[in-house]
Amino acid sequence: MTTSQRALIFDMDGTIVDNMAFHTKSWLEFFQRRGHVIDPDAFFLDTAGRQGHEIMRSYLGDDVDHVTLNAEKEALYRELYAPHLATVPGFDALIAKAAAAGVKLVVGTAAPNENIVFTLDGLDLRSKFDAIVGAGDVARGKPNPDVFLAGAAKVGVLPADCIVFEDAPLGVEAARRAGMRAVVLTTTLPASAFAQFDNVICIAADFAELDLDALFASTPAMATPI
Template identity: 40%
Template sequence: MDSSPKTFLFDLNGTVIDDMHYHAKAWYQVLNNDLNANLTWDEVKVQMYGKNGEVLARIFGEEHFSEEEVEKLSEEKERHYQEAFRPHLKLINGLDSFLEKAKEHNIQMAIASAAIPSNIDFVLDNLDVRHYFNAIVSAADVTRSKPDPETFIKAAQKLGAEPAECIVFEDAPKGVEAAQNAGMQCVVITTAHPEEDFSQYNNVITFIKDYTDSYIEDYFLQEAGK
């Protein structure tokens, strides 16, 4: 790395918590049972990125639903998701210790996610980790979702950080692309995608299975705190 990073930007779903399977199940239920989209499980998983309204627009067309209908469907999908995932809600292995050590190193941290505010609150408050994060950027704060860099740029701006000072933690190719578009390097956690899904990006520092990985524990965090 050319300079020691001073800021960590975390995606939420699949990065802070391992919940993407539950989002897929919720979308599958709404799209097929409620909206008769007749999509396969794999087809649902491919569409599952960005804001909820963007997911619906990709599948049904831009003008198919009114804003009120999108809001209602979004609320229904998130109700299914939260009910199913709540018993399994926990941080990805090692993240609690990693966050505490980053805080001890005076590293600023933010959540930079396409999740809606209520889902971010669901995670941060139930797991009591809100105090680690100096800023939050949600779907409500941006007009363009990942891979557009707006989410990460806004998070950096809120923290007064330059792109070169930021390390993004992501689990999805679209998120890594957004970080690359923002001029930020990225650590990829392989909860949802294998390493080969990221071969086209040049901003990936390393791949980790979880936050006990020796690279970030023994080297990366120390470098970041300098």
């Protein structure tokens, strides 16, 4: 491991793809089938970045078949989102520039493997990444830093030389706990939702607004919304 190596670590849902509204719809439908009425905004803030089994335990308790229920929920999500599958504007250009500069590319997601296959293979992106870490690879979801630290370790890059791309507060907190800078995309929440985080270096609507060299030169003290 050398400090000259750098990495970009991408959350997947809501970051590589603008799909969180479809995840929320699938969760609302899932819980409605079981007689639970969920407030969408509060649910997102409480759960985005957490693993499915963690969400199930929070809302349904320990005495249910989390594996079967999570499979049902994720299948519903994929059915809803499949016609809309696309990367966020500017993503493909940014990772092409990063790869050309020798920057390592990592996915760090709370998604199960079925959703990783659905998204990355559906968009023919898997080969673009040097490492992919999902829910099945770590014990704890965000805001714990496990997924980002595992991703950095896989590509041999120090946390201080990694930049995490996120759309959710729990993900930004996970990056903070990992000792990593974060770029926020406002695909899901406004910039004001991230005001408390001291590791955010940039807030943007999409990847087209970002400059790779400027991001690596940035420190949290320089963070400003674009």
